Amino acid sequence: MTKLSVNINKIATLRNSRGGDVPNVVEFAKDVQRFGAEGVTIHPRPDERHIRYQDARDLKPEVYTEYNIEGNPIESFMNLVLEVKPTQVTLVPDAVDAITSNAGWDTIKHKDFLVDVIKEFQNNGIRTSIFVDPILEQIEGAKATGTDRIELYTEAFAHQYSLGIKDDIAPYIESSKLANSLGLGINAGHDLSLDNIQFFKENIPGLLEVSIGHALIAESLYLGIENVIQMYLHKLK
Ligand SMILES: CC(=O)[C@@H](O)[C@H](O)COP(=O)(O)O
Numbered sequence: 175m176t177k178l179s180v181n182i183n184k185i186a187t188l189r190n191s192r193g194g195d196v197p198n199v200v201e202f203a204k205d206v207q208r209f210g211a212e213g214v215t216i217h218p219r220p221d222e223r224h225i226r227y228q229d230a231r232d233l234k235p236e237v238y239t240e241y242n243i244e245g246n247p248i249e250s251f252m253n254l255v256l257e258v259k260p261t262q263v264t265l266v267p268d269a270v271d272a273i274t275s276n277a278g279w280d281t282i283k284h285k286d287f288l289v290d291v292i293k294e295f296q297n298n299g300i301r302t303s304i305f306v307d308p309i310l311e312q313i314e315g316a317k318a319t320g321t322d323r324i325e326l327y328t329e330a331f332a333h334q335y336s337l338g339i340k341d342d343i344a345p346y347i348e349s350s351k352l353a354n355s356l357g358l359g360i361n362a363g364h365d366l367s368l369d370n371i372q373f374f375k376e377n378i379p380g381l382l383e384v385s386i387g388h389a390l391i392a393e394s395l396y397l398g399i400e401n402v403i404q405m406y407l408h409k410l411k
């Protein structure tokens with residue numbers, strides 16, 4: 175069974191665009207769990223352009239499913255995660271000015287750094303996952319860091335799938351088989367959607383969790399807009 179963790183970054187983006195508290199990210203997190211989501215993911219970035227560090231703290235008492243915090247383990251992020259103690263931390267090597275995550279770790283080059291950081295989180299009872307491209311050497315390198323899980327970076331798969339090219343699932347299948355044989359748990363994320371999720375899930379053995387944000391929020395708008403328009407029209411009669 176694969177758990178769905180809803181990434182609520184985009185709810186914070188919308189809230190921040192008006193400076194108030196609409197939509198409220200904590201209420202949204204409570205709702206997605208009430209509707210069946212099995213986890214809540216946030217990715218606080220250093221510029222706090224969407225999720226703020228204070229959101230991470232405010233969410234803690236309300237996330238009773240899996241709480242997953244993603245980010246680059248710079249000092250401020252590490253302190254935040256060690257304070258909040260989520261279920262899982264997902265380490266992502268993104269640059270401060272990155273528009274969104276755009277690469278997995280080089281687990282070989284950054285092995286010593288990752289070993290130290292991962293140990294620190296695990297010693298505090300926090301499960302670790304590291305964001306990786308579907309490259310066999312990088313999966314072996316991930317194993318050597320001591321991480322509990324990997325998160326497969328699915329942007330390349332999603333892009334090819336949207337063009338009708340399904341063969342690019344192959345490196346993800348090979349990487350998953352290797353991860354399973356090494357005892358690494360497998361998560362996946364980035365640009366997964368209603369369109370591609372079933373194909374991805376059916377092909378990846380041992381997929382434990384997917385975190386989905388951008389497409390899921392856009393799909394919620396598309397699928398919810400008719401209902402809301404009807405409600406306005408009713409009030410305007
Ligand atoms: C690691 C990953 O793929 C997601 O966290 C994604 O990067 C979402 O972050 P943004 O919402 O800032 O694009």
Ligand SMILES: NCC(=O)COP(=O)(O)O
Nearest residue numbers: 181363364365385387388
């Ligand atoms: N880890 C991936 C994630 O949380 C959401 O990525 P996306 O669906 O916003 O691309």
